[in-house]
Amino acid sequence: MRVMSRLFFSTFALSLFVSPLLGQKSHLLVYSQGNGAIAIFGSEKREVLKKANFVPKNTTISVRPKSGIETISAGFQFRFGAESKFEVGDKGINLIDGSIMIRSRNVFNKANIHTPKANVEISGSGTALIKAEQNGGAKLVGVLGKLSFLCKNSGSTSLLLPGSLIFLKPNGVGFSDVLNVDLLNLVNTSYLIQGFPNSDSLQKSLESTALAQAEMVISEVGAYVGNAKQADSFEILPADSGSVKQSKSANSFRNDPLTELLGRNPKKVIDRDYILEEEEPISLPAIDLPEPVPPSRPFPSRLLRSSN
Numbered sequence: 383m384r385v386m387s388r389l390f391f392s393t394f395a396l397s398l399f400v401s402p403l404l405g406q407k408s409h410l411l412v413y414s415q416g417n418g419a420i421a422i423f424g425s426e427k428r429e430v431l432k433k434a435n436f437v438p439k440n441t442t443i444s445v446r447p448k449s450g451i452e453t454i455s456a457g458f459q460f461r462f463g464a465e466s467k468f469e470v471g472d473k474g475i476n477l478i479d480g481s482i483m484i485r486s487r488n489v490f491n492k493a494n495i496h497t498p499k500a501n502v503e504i505s506g507s508g509t510a511l512i513k514a515e516q517n518g519g520a521k522l523v524g525v526l527g528k529l530s531f532l533c534k535n536s537g538s539t540s541l542l543l544p545g546s547l548i549f550l551k552p553n554g555v556g557f558s559d560v561l562n563v564d565l566l567n568l569v570n571t572s573y574l575i576q577g578f579p580n581s582d583s584l585q586k587s588l589e590s591t592a593l594a595q596a597e598m599v600i601s602e603v604g605a606y607v608g609n610a611k612q613a614d615s616f617e618i619l620p621a622d623s624g625s626v627k628q629s630k631s632a633n634s635f636r637n638d639p640l641t642e643l644l645g646r647n648p649k650k651v652i653d654r655d656y657i658l659e660e661e662e663p664i665s666l667p668a669i670d671l672p673e674p675v676p677p678s679r680p681f682p683s684r685l686l687r688s689s690n
Contacts, residue, residue, distance in 0.1 A: 497685030499552030518552035
């Protein structure tokens with residue numbers, strides 16, 4: 383039995399090492415909560431993904447409502463949010479809908495993420511959130527480390543640091559300007575970050591980085607970054623009203639829309655696409671969870687006060 387176990391893990395480790403050389407990265411499901419996800423084979427067959435099994439390739443994977451899954455693949459860790467749809471292909475992840483968290487553990491790592499109308503290559507060591515936008519592009523938010531993003535169609539690049547947000551425009555146009563988000567709020571409320579078990583070291587890194595970013599961005603404005611519904615624009619949502627101010631283009635963001643709206647230069651915005659729903663908490667049936675999800679650890683109050 384012990385020999386068989388060693389053989390399995392040796393084979394698995396070898397497959398993760400060899401697959402990047404062949405351009406094919408397999409995803410092993412290591413965590414599932416709620417109702418998990420299902421693989422859709424054709425128009426009739428459905429199959430629930432099981433822990434410790436590889437995610438089937440070139441197959442639509444649908445994460446169930448109020449659920450999530452976590453996979454590992456050749457130095458990467460991925461978390462897929464509720465109601466996300468994606469495919470694992472030989473050339474990367476095809477993110478059809480929803481959002482994911484990607485964590486790279488090696489500075490030499492590379493991964494491709496495809497949305498309906500865009501294609502980005504991610505390299506470096508760090509953590510980021512990626513959301514498929516309504517216009518076919520993507521929203522990218524840096525959380526930890528330093529990740530480089532390459533638009534495969536236009537050849538343009540953008541570097542994301544913790545708290546940085548960019549839009550990947552559809553149809554190979556490239557990236558928007560870099561914005562700043564409220565990382566402290568994002569880290570403390572994001573389902574992709576706090577809805578899954580985090581190691582002590584990861585949690586400490588998240589807290590310290592978020593607090594450091596909050597101190598660096600001195601001025602705050604009460605505004606949210608909304609969705610990118612059109613090819614060359616995105617929404618700016620004032621926090622104190624339901625009105626929407628839409629930018630004319632990514633390049634005009636820092637000079638016109640928010641300055642015109644608020645009467646001062648914008649410094650920081652809050653991205654609410656990744657915020658946990660407070661009215662309907664995520665249901666985590668014990669039968670579906672091999673171990674309970676630890677509650678989110680709030681930041682020490684004195685540290686929160688020092689960041690105001």
